Amino acid sequence: MASEACLHSGAPPARLWIQRPGIYEDESGRNWVTVVVRFSPSQREWARASQSSTYEPSITVHLWQMAVHRQDPLSPSQMPFSRLPPVWQLCPGNKYRASDSSFWEIVNHGQIDSIEQLVLTYEPERNH
Numbered sequence: 001m002a003s004e005a006c007l008h009s010g011a012p013p014a015r016l017w018i019q020r021p022g023i024y025e026d027e028s029g030r031n032w033v034t035v036v037v038r039f040s041p042s043q044r045e046w047a048r049a050s051q052s053s054t055y056e057p058s059i060t061v062h063l064w065q066m067a068v069h070r071q072d073p074l075s076p077s078q079m080p081f082s083r084l085p086p087v088w089q090l091c092p093g094n095k096y097r098a099s100d101s102s103f104w105e106i107v108n109h110g111q112i113d114s115i116e117q118l119v120l121t122y123e124p125e126r127n128h
Contacts, residue, residue, distance in 0.1 A: 036062035
């Protein structure tokens with residue numbers, strides 16, 4: 001039986017803070033795990049098609065709200081480099097503002113079976 005996403009009746013989290021690589025926490029103490037990060041175009045596709053030296057893809061991230069084993073958060077200096085921001089703040093207009101001032105559109109906030117999902121997309125041309 002195929003899983004289907006549907007709109008979630010509650011509001012998306014007001015704020016997400018990174019705790020460890022791939023794990024965010026919301027204002028209610030719930031954990032959101034990064035399950036998919038998609039870059040478009042991929043770096044390989046971009047390298048074949050572009051003569052430009054700047055690679056700034058659109059990014060889509062799927063976050064699932066799920067329990068994880070509690071660990072102390074890492075400090076910013078302990079975090080590895082990531083194209084995902086350390087903080088997202090919900091804004092009017094169905095989007096988040098990241099700590100780097102970029103905007104991420106909420107593409108979907110719904111349920112897949114019993115898992116709450118949040119899908120965000122960053123489009124570089126909309127953020128300049």
